[in-house]
Amino acid sequence: MSMIMFREVDSLSREYEEALKHIETGKNIKTGGALVTFPDKERNLCELSATYMVKLGRFSKEQRVVVTLTFKKDSNGVYSANIEDSVFHVVQEEKGGLKEVWSGRLREAMDKLGEVARIHVNVMSNLSSKSSP
Numbered sequence: 001m002s003m004i005m006f007r008e009v010d011s012l013s014r015e016y017e018e019a020l021k022h023i024e025t026g027k028n029i030k031t032g033g034a035l036v037t038f039p040d041k042e043r044n045l046c047e048l049s050a051t052y053m054v055k056l057g058r059f060s061k062e063q064r065v066v067v068t069l070t071f072k073k074d075s076n077g078v079y080s081a082n083i084e085d086s087v088f089h090v091v092q093e094e095k096g097g098l099k100e101v102w103s104g105r106l107r108e109a110m111d112k113l114g115e116v117a118r119i120h121v122n123v124m125s126n127l128s129s130k131s132s133p
Contacts, residue, residue, distance in 0.1 A: 009036060017034050045073070048081075064092070084107065088113060
């Protein structure tokens with residue numbers, strides 16, 4: 001896969017959602033929003049989270065897939081991440097709450113989640129071509 005770099009990560013969620021509009025999704029996948037958070041006060045880390053809703057079959061429960069990618073800031077102020085480090089969390093509603101039913105990195109997600117993982121890679125590839133280090 002590839003590295004993706006951004007200097008202005010505050011607009012990353014909006015750019016992710018915009019890139020997602022130009023990628024075709026299957027009829028059983030709905031796209032949610034994207035969110036950028038900074039887990040540390042110094043803003044050395046940036047997390048991009050995107051949500052997808054998946055309904056695998058007519059009688060199956062709807063599942064949410066939350067994809068998280070952590071960007072690290074270098075000494076030049078550029079945030080970078082490896083797309084392969086994307087972590088996928090599959091959660092579904094159970095007994096009035098949400099329960100994680102699967103979690104894994106991109107490589108496992110390509111086998112397990114297929115279309116959702118491919119959509120995420122396509123969006124990140126589109127962003128990578130526009131990124132400005």
